[in-house]
Amino acid sequence: MKPAVVLYKRLPDNLRERLDEHFDVTEIESLSGENVRKHAGILQQAQGAIGAGGKFDKALLDAMPELKAASTISAGYDQFDVDEMSARGIALMHTPNALTETVADLLMGLVLATARRMVESVDRTKAGEWRASVDSSWFGVDVHHKTLGVVGMGRIGMALAQRARLGFSMPVLYNARHQHAEAESRFDAEYCDLDTLLARSDFVCIILPLTEATHHLIGREKLAKMKPGAILINAGRGPVVDEAALIEALENRTIRGAGLDVYEQEPLPVDSPLLRLPNVVALPHVGSATDETRYEMAATAVDNLIAALTGRVRENCVNPQVIK
Ligand SMILES: NC(=O)C1=CN([C@@H]2O[C@H](COP(=O)(O)OP(=O)(O)OC[C@H]3O[C@@H](n4cnc5c(N)ncnc54)[C@H](OP(=O)(O)O)[C@@H]3O)[C@@H](O)[C@H]2O)C=CC1
Ligand SMILES: O=CC(=O)O
Numbered sequence: 624m625k626p627a628v629v630l631y632k633r634l635p636d637n638l639r640e641r642l643d644e645h646f647d648v649t650e651i652e653s654l655s656g657e658n659v660r661k662h663a664g665i666l667q668q669a670q671g672a673i674g675a676g677g678k679f680d681k682a683l684l685d686a687m688p689e690l691k692a693a694s695t696i697s698a699g700y701d702q703f704d705v706d707e708m709s710a711r712g713i714a715l716m717h718t719p720n721a722l723t724e725t726v727a728d729l730l731m732g733l734v735l736a737t738a739r740r741m742v743e744s745v746d747r748t749k750a751g752e753w754r755a756s757v758d759s760s761w762f763g764v765d766v767h768h769k770t771l772g773v774v775g776m777g778r779i780g781m782a783l784a785q786r787a788r789l790g791f792s793m794p795v796l797y798n799a800r801h802q803h804a805e806a807e808s809r810f811d812a813e814y815c816d817l818d819t820l821l822a823r824s825d826f827v828c829i830i831l832p833l834t835e836a837t838h839h840l841i842g843r844e845k846l847a848k849m850k851p852g853a854i855l856i857n858a859g860r861g862p863v864v865d866e867a868a869l870i871e872a873l874e875n876r877t878i879r880g881a882g883l884d885v886y887e888q889e890p891l892p893v894d895s896p897l898l899r900l901p902n903v904v905a906l907p908h909v910g911s912a913t914d915e916t917r918y919e920m921a922a923t924a925v926d927n928l929i930a931a932l933t934g935r936v937r938e939n940c941v942n943p944q945v946i947k
Contacts, residue, residue: 626932627689629665631658631674632696635918638925645929646671654678659686673928679703684711692931696924698722698778698911700941701833701860708942715941716927719778721919722911726830726858727782729910731790733856733882734771734826736904739763740880743901764825764852764879766791772824773797774817774841775831775859776806783828784810796820821848826856833860843868852879858910861886870896873903884910 628646630639631654642648649665651658654677659666666687675696677683684690684707693703694716708715736742740763747753747761771787773780776799787793788810795812797803798820806812817840821827827849831837841855842865849855855878857864866887872878880902886895889908897903911920923939930936936946 626670626691627665627668628671628673628928628932629662629669629687631672631677632921634921634925638921642673642925642928646932654683659683671928671932673924677702679708681707684708684713692716692928694924694928694931696920698726699832699860703941705942709945712945714931714936714943714945716924716931716936716939717941718920718923718927718939720939721923722916723778723782725913725916726779726910727786729884729906730779730783730828730830730856730858731786733858733884733904733906734787734828734854735766737854737856737880737882737902738766738769738826742904766793766826768792768794769825770794770796770823772815772820772827773812774820774827774829775799776803776812777830779830779858780828781806781810783830784812788812793826796824817845818848821845822850824853825850826854828856829859829863831859831863833862837863839863839865841865841869843871846872846878849878851877854878854880854882856882858884861889866897870900873897873900876902880904882906884908 625645625647628648630648630650651662663686668689669687670689670691672690673694679693679702681704690713692714696718698717698719700715700717703715705715744761771793773784773795776797784795784806788795795810796815797806797812798815798817802814840863846868869881873881882904884906885908897905911917927939940946
């Protein structure tokens, strides 16, 4: 008998077929509370789970007593209680390498769009405001040769540093838990404590995971350390930045602007002040959202689940200690 697997996100047909070859798959729409109650019998039997967006807390794990592996179609895994999963011997698989370059492209895009006020300019052009050659009310600021501070020099941070240093001749500062010799030798990146990075950067790009240590890492006090006229970019996780403090800094113009892909609450409520601030470029969490990368992530997640449930894990496991 094939292992029972719950699929909670629609897959391209060929990947669904690959999953079906190995498992007895039941697809459900999502892991919302309502769906968890509705599909209790299916979850009770499932040995594997694959999808994106579910919150794997103790309550859900209790509802899935046979679970041996979960495969998330994402790099981040803050929605999983990893300690609890490890204690129960459940492997957690993720898709970090599939999206690195694509997310770095988007980060660089947010730097450019925010500095050059692209969204505002498009809006004004569409509103018929371009009636003569533009005056200084349309001007942005340069990106090339400005200082970029990367907070989180992991896979994506490195790919961003490459773009900034080699493509835009930007001096790169960085902060992480450890120093990264490769970033220093390839991109002349300079390790700084966070306060120094904030004080010296023209662009502060946050690409951190959400953990207890990073929650609200950037609050009122840290925002006050940024250069006047600097721009904050966040594509890591929303709660790394205290959003109320960010809104205050943007309204008071103590920083020039923000480029955001992630928020404390997602989807971002339509009445969020962030959506009415002209100096904010607000994207709907699309860091990895290209045809190629979303396919690659889904394919990787399918392979990850097959590897985890057949005992052949070689990579992409968050808690490899549970693999026997
Ligand atoms: N917007 C989007 O669509 C996407 C967002 N993401 C988010 O980006 C995050 C990063 O991805 P990725 O680069 O692949 O992850 P990595 O694990 O490769 O890198 C994480 C980096 O964060 C650093 N870090 C972790 N905790 C701290 C801390 N407390 N203080 C300072 N630095 C810290 C690490 O430091 P060190 O190197 O010293 O260990 C590392 O440099 C993901 O966890 C996810 O949340 C990912 C993909 C898409
Ligand atoms: O935010 C997206 C991810 O893959 O993590």
